[in-house]
Amino acid sequence: MGSALLSQWVAGPESVTVVDPMASDLPEGVALVPDREKIASQRFDCIVAAVKPQLIDEVMPAYRENIAPGGYILSIAAGYSAGRLSRLMGDAPVVRTMPNLPAAIGRGVSGICPGPHASSDHLVHAEAFMRRAGSTITVDSEEKLDRVTAVAGSGPGYVFEIARAYAEAAMAQGFDEDEARDMVLGTMGGAVAMASEPSAPGLEELRNSVTSKGGTTAAGLDALNSDDGLSDRLHATLQAAYDRAVELR
Numbered sequence: 001m002g003s004a005l006l007s008q009w010v011a012g013p014e015s016v017t018v019v020d021p022m023a024s025d026l027p028e029g030v031a032l033v034p035d036r037e038k039i040a041s042q043r044f045d046c047i048v049a050a051v052k053p054q055l056i057d058e059v060m061p062a063y064r065e066n067i068a069p070g071g072y073i074l075s076i077a078a079g080y081s082a083g084r085l086s087r088l089m090g091d092a093p094v095v096r097t098m099p100n101l102p103a104a105i106g107r108g109v110s111g112i113c114p115g116p117h118a119s120s121d122h123l124v125h126a127e128a129f130m131r132r133a134g135s136t137i138t139v140d141s142e143e144k145l146d147r148v149t150a151v152a153g154s155g156p157g158y159v160f161e162i163a164r165a166y167a168e169a170a171m172a173q174g175f176d177e178d179e180a181r182d183m184v185l186g187t188m189g190g191a192v193a194m195a196s197e198p199s200a201p202g203l204e205e206l207r208n209s210v211t212s213k214g215g216t217t218a219a220g221l222d223a224l225n226s227d228d229g230l231s232d233r234l235h236a237t238l239q240a241a242y243d244r245a246v247e248l249r
């Protein structure tokens, strides 16, 4: 996820240093160091915590020394609480965010939540930084940010999986893989673009506008919604992702 954000952040005026023992092929202008020791004496206005939540306890404390006076930590880690991270970093200011993968093409949706010791300047900076990668929603509690995680952070995974199953069903109707992929992504992309038009009606009305009485869509939707299966499954999906974020706190 860090590299997806980086691809948008590099367009800005800041100098960016990435510490990653495994990274390669970073955008031009980014300094890559495989080992924090190499930048031990440098200070940074914003340090982005972009390792897996399970690695934060091990990796992040060394970076306490790298926070410039007035600087802050911007975390993209799922679940791991801002309070816990702030304490780990010697009571440093923390802003927690939750981006999603389409940030890689500037179409991400990011949640943002100010944590301990974060000033309004830190929040304004984090919001502007995340807006470079798409739209943002600022929330006032970590509980809410964990719900943004369940809806939007993990969301592209659900969408890719739904598209995959939809394409698989198209192949079962006799189309080859490329035809199925093109038709499914074209249909999903066209429908989402239409629903995203400023003057678009609500989602229920849009659905109804496709659904002729006694027609093919009605027959398909009856199968899709039988026993409230789709709705129940989506509720369970978001709840499971939220519950996991809570476990990672």
Ligand SMILES: NC(=O)C1=CN([C@@H]2O[C@H](COP(=O)(O)OP(=O)(O)OC[C@H]3O[C@@H](n4cnc5c(N)ncnc54)[C@H](O)[C@@H]3O)[C@@H](O)[C@H]2O)C=CC1
Pocket: 001, 002, 019, 020, 021, 022, 023, 050, 051, 052, 053, 055, 059, 076, 077, 078, 098, 099, 100, 101, 153, 154
């Ligand atoms: N993948 C996604 O769609 C999203 C991920 N996130 C968060 O982003 C964070 C990273 O997740 P992914 O990008 O999926 O994982 P990833 O495994 O693709 O990336 C983690 C990166 O950390 C690097 N790394 C490992 N040990 C390191 C160390 N000691 N020092 C510096 N770098 C080190 C790895 O080389 C790798 O480049 C997680 O905290 C996750 O919760 C948040 C939103 C969406």
Ligand SMILES: O=C(O)[C@@H]1CCC=N1
Pocket: 078, 149, 153, 154
């Ligand atoms: O699956 C995860 O834990 C990360 C956070 C949101 C999306 N990917």
